[in-house]
Amino acid sequence: MWLLSQHSRLPALASLRVESVGLPLLRQVNTYLKPTTAALQVFGNYATRNVVNLASSQLTELVANGILTSDFAFSSGYVIVETEGIIIGCALYLPGRLISQFPRHLFTAQTWEDLSK
Amino acid sequence: MxxxxxxxxxxxxxxxxxxxADFCEKLRHPLPVHLRINTLKALVTETCLRLTRLGIQWILEDPIDIVLRVRNGVRPGHLREYSLGHLHSQAxxxxxxxxxxxxxxxxxxxxxxxxxxxxxxxxxxxxxxxxxxxxxxxxxxxxxxxxxxxxxxxxxxxxxxxxxxxxxxxxxxxxxxxxxxxxxxxxxxxxxxxxxxxxxxxxxxxxxxxxxxxxxxxxxxxxxxxxxxxxxxxxxxxxxxxxxxxxxxxxxxxxxxxxxxxxxxxxxxxxxxxxxxxxxxxxxxxxxxxxxxxxxxxxxxxxxx
The missing domain is CATH 3.40.50.150 (Vaccinia Virus protein VP39)
Structure with a gap:
């Protein structure tokens, strides 16, 4: 599912051979809809719940291992990961563990090192 | 090359x-690194503060308040702010x-x-x-x-x-x-x-x-x-x-x-x-x-x- 800004002349553009539109918003995973990290980074700061604020060291662990073992006061489901006031992306919370849903390219080895700064 | x-x-x-002659002389020096702050995802002041905290020297290019010139040697693609889309490398x-x-x-x-x-x-x-x-x-x-x-x-x-x-x-x-x-x-x-x-x-x-x-x-x-x-x-x-x-x-x-x-x-x-x-x-x-x-x-x- 993609998000595209509304415009009165959009119908006229439908005659073009379109390759992609707007920003990916949701993906279907089994029977669930998973918000994309790309969309959360734009709109996640409007969320009022299901936001997990991680310390830098926790985020480093989540990025490095793909999983962070910790209990949070959420029910199971997708959550928004934030650190130092910055929305990082999407993770899946299951009791006792947070599983990264960040795209692999989001953090290169170099940017991953920067996380600890 | x-x-x-x-x-x-x-x-x-x-x-x-x-x-x-001045033109040719300038070409003998490396191109400066310019970064555009992407205000769709980040605030200018906060981004500048983060760069300062990372030890990166910058100046805002007057009169364009969304473009930073950073010291040579900075590799923009290695910055977390780049990966997150807060910055984009652009001349x-x-x-x-x-x-x-x-x-x-x-x-x-x-x-x-x-x-x-x-x-x-x-x-x-x-x-x-x-x-x-x-x-x-x-x-x-x-x-x-x-x-x-x-x-x-x-x-x-x-x-x-x-x-x-x-x-x-x-x-x-x-x-x-x-x-x-x-x-x-x-x-x-x-x-x-x-x-x-x-x-x-x-x-x-x-x-x-x-x-x-x-x-x-x-x-x-x-x-x-x-x-x-x-x-x-x-x-x-x-x-x-x-x-x-x-x-x-x-x-x-x-x-x-x-x-x-x-x-x-x-x-x-x-x-x-x-x-x-x-x-x-x-x-x-x-x-x-x-x-x-x-x-x-x-x-x-x-x-x-």
């Missing part, structure tokens, strides 16, 4: 570049192309040669993700970096399409058209970290012909009272003023003044045996000894109602 000196590379431009002169197009939030915009998307994403930023941008790229493999940048920078108002720009279908008219054409890239020639001159351009006598075709088609897609910007990163008049002259000779186009307070040289009045329309003086030539960035040519073109 070239083994020739700047004086040898650009000998034919000695008569048209004021302070030619200062490239930013100017988007600024002088001046898209409005409700505009319908065409970026005819869009990949890798630096200017497209800037336009989205200026439009605050409103309106619609059609980002065209004729090469399917170059759509990949375009889409990656659109996603990384959080752009929601862009549709990507894949047509040869000179054959883009005339199905509708756009309020703004940016045509940043493939060019010889002479403006990118600078000394690299290893001390040798580097040139990331392409060559070929077909370029001016392709550029003329692209500009004519771009103009045909422009709505009445619309604005078009033609840009290159080359000093070659055959790819700049001569292409604009072709437009003036064949279409009801006018060259509009550019109202930014940025150092530049005017468009040429003549080149070799050719005398150009006087209005071409309103075009901008960006030289690195006047503005330390990639050399550029910019033309702001209007279409009368």
């Amino acid at each position: 070239t083994s020739r000196s700047p004086e040898q590379c650009f000998a034919s431009y000695r008569s048209i570049i004021l302070d030619f 200062f002169s490239s930013v100017l192309a988007g600024l002088i197009l001046d898209p409005k939030p409700a505009s319908l915009v065409l970026d005819l040669c869009a990949a890798p998307g630096s200017k497209t994403t800037l336009l989205a930023q200026l439009m605050r993700n409103n309106g619609v941008i059609v980002a065209n790229e004729k090469n399917p493999t170059r759509l990949i970096p375009l889409r990656t940048n659109l996603k990384r920078l959080g752009v929601t108002n862009t549709i990507s399409v894949c047509y040869p720009g000179q054959h883009f279908p005339k199905l509708l008219a756009f309020d703004r058209v940016l045509v940043d054409v493939p060019c010889s890239g002479e403006g990118t020639l600078r000394t690299g970290p290893d001390g040798t001159l580097r040139w990331s351009g392409q060559s070929g006598s077909r370029l001016p012909s392709l550029q003329r075709e692209l500009l004519l088609r771009a103009f045909d897609l422009l709505a009445p009272n619309g604005i078009l910007v033609y840009s290159t990163c080359t000093y070659n008049p055959d790819e700049n003023e001569s292409v604009v002259q072709c437009l003036l000779d064949n279409r009801p186009a006018s060259i509009e003044p550019i109202s930014l307070d940025i150092p530049h040289a005017p468009g040429l009045e003549r080149w070799q045996e050719i005398t150009y329309d006087p209005s071409i003086r309103l075009c901008w030539r960006i030289y690195p000894h006047q503005l330390d960035t990639v050399g550029f040519f910019l033309a702001r073109v209007g279409r009368a109602n």
